[in-house]
Amino acid sequence: MTASRLVGNRCGPRYGADVRWSATPGVRVARIAVIGGDGIGPEVCAVALRVLHALEGLEGGAQFVTETFPWGSDHFLRTGAMLPADGLTTLAGFDAILFGAVGSREVPDHVTLWGLRLAIVQSFDLAVSLRPARLLAGVRGPLAGRAPKDIDLVVVRENTEGEYSGAGGFSRRGLDGEMAVQTTIYSRAAIARTARYAFELARARPARRLASITKSNASPHASVLWDEVVAEVGAEYPDVAWVTVLVDAAAARLVLAPQEFDVIVASNLHGDVLSDLTGALAGSLGMAPSANLSLDGARPSMYEPVHGSAFDLVGRGLANPVGMILSVALMLDDLKLPACAGAVRDAVAAACRQGILTRDVGGQATTAEGAAAIVAALSR
Secondary structure (H helix, E strand, C coil): CCCEEEECCEEEECCCCCCEECCCCCCEEEEEEEEEECCCHHHHHHHHHHHHHHHCCCCCCCEEEEEEECCCHHHHHHHCCCCCCCHHHHHCCCCEEEEEECCCCCCCHHHHHHHHHHHHHHHCCCCEEEEEEECCCCCCCCCCCCCHHHCEEEEEEECCCECCCCCEEEECCCCCCCEEEECCECCHHHHHHHHHHHHHHHHHCCCCEEEEEECCCCCCCHHHHHHHHHHHHHCCCCCCEEEEEEHHHHHHHHHHCHHHCCEEEECHHHHHHHHHHHHHHCCCHHHCEEEEECCCCCCCEEEEECCCCCHHHCCCCCCCCHHHHHHHHHHHHHCCCHHHHHHHHHHHHHHHHCCCCEHHHCCCECHHHHHHHHHHHHHC
8 A cells, every 4th residue: 555546646545456567578568458338438438549559668668458348238239238248257357447438328227337337346346436636727617716726636436335236126016016225335344445545545645635425414324334434544644634524515515615625535426426526627527537446456447437428429529538538547557657647647738728628628629639639749
C-alpha cells in the first residue's frame, strides 16, 4: 500500500498487478482486453485504442497488445447470453480490461448489467470503483462562477455489496400479491477495505480531506455499520480531516459548494448516484472516467467511462471520447506507466483549452475531431 496511483494528477494508493515484461530487454508489454459493449461503447473504445497506439514506446518501451471481444446485447440476442460461458476465464488472462458501455433497447437493463458488467465486477471482486471528477480549463460547467480549482474531487465507491449484491427475489410472481425483496448487504470487511483505500488516497492528496456519505438516520443497520467501520479506519489516519455527511445533504452541498469536497467515500448505491452528479459538475457525464479495481491484483481491473450507451448518439459521430480516454489514463496508472498516464491527461487538457469540445460540453467537435486533437497533442 505504499506505491502510488495518479488520480487526476493527485497521488494515492496503488494495488494493481505488475505489467508483464516481454522477452525483449527493456520492453514492457501489457495485454488489454477490450469490450466495446453497447451503444456508443464501441465508438469510444476505438478512440481508446488510437490513444494506446500513440503511446507505444513512450515509457520503458511500452507496448499494448489488445484483443477485442464482441460481447454485449447483440451477443445476447444471438446466443441468449451477454458473454460466453468461458468469457470470465478468458478475461482473467489479461492485464486490464477496457469497457465501453452496456444497455440496450431490446434487452432489459437488469439482464444487460448483471449479464456483463456486474458479472465481471462480482466474479473478479473489483472492490472499489474510483471516479475522479475535475473541471478542466476550457470546459464550461453547469455551475455559474465555478473555476477548475473549485471542482477537483474523487468518489471512492464500494463496488461489490449494498443494493448491488444481487440478494433477494420475487414471491407470488404474476399474482395480485406479487412481492419483490431486494436485500442490502454491508459487510465489515468490504466497508473497511473501501474506507482504507479512500483514506490512503486522501492522505496522498494536498487537501487531505474526506467525506463519508451515509444515510444512518433512516438506515439504522447497514448505514450504522458503515459509520462505525469508517470511524474505526479513520482513527488510523489522524492527518486526514474527515466528516460524515448524509447523502441527501451531500447532494445539495455538491451543487452549492463543490470546493468543500476532496475525497468522497460512499456505499455502492450512494456512490453510483453521487458520481453521476460529480461527473455533471465537471461538465458532462461524457467527461467522467472510472476504474473498477482489483485491490490485490489477483484479477485484471476494469476501466470504463461513467456514461451509458447513449442510443441517441450511436453512429452520429457525436459521442464525447474524453471519459474513455481518461479511463485509459487510470489504467496506465495501474500498469505502472505514470509518464504515459500524465501524457494522456495533459493531451486531454490541451484539447479542452483549445476549445476542441463535443456538443455535450458546449462545443461543435465530432468524436473523430476530439480524438484527433488529443492524439495530436500526444504526438507533440
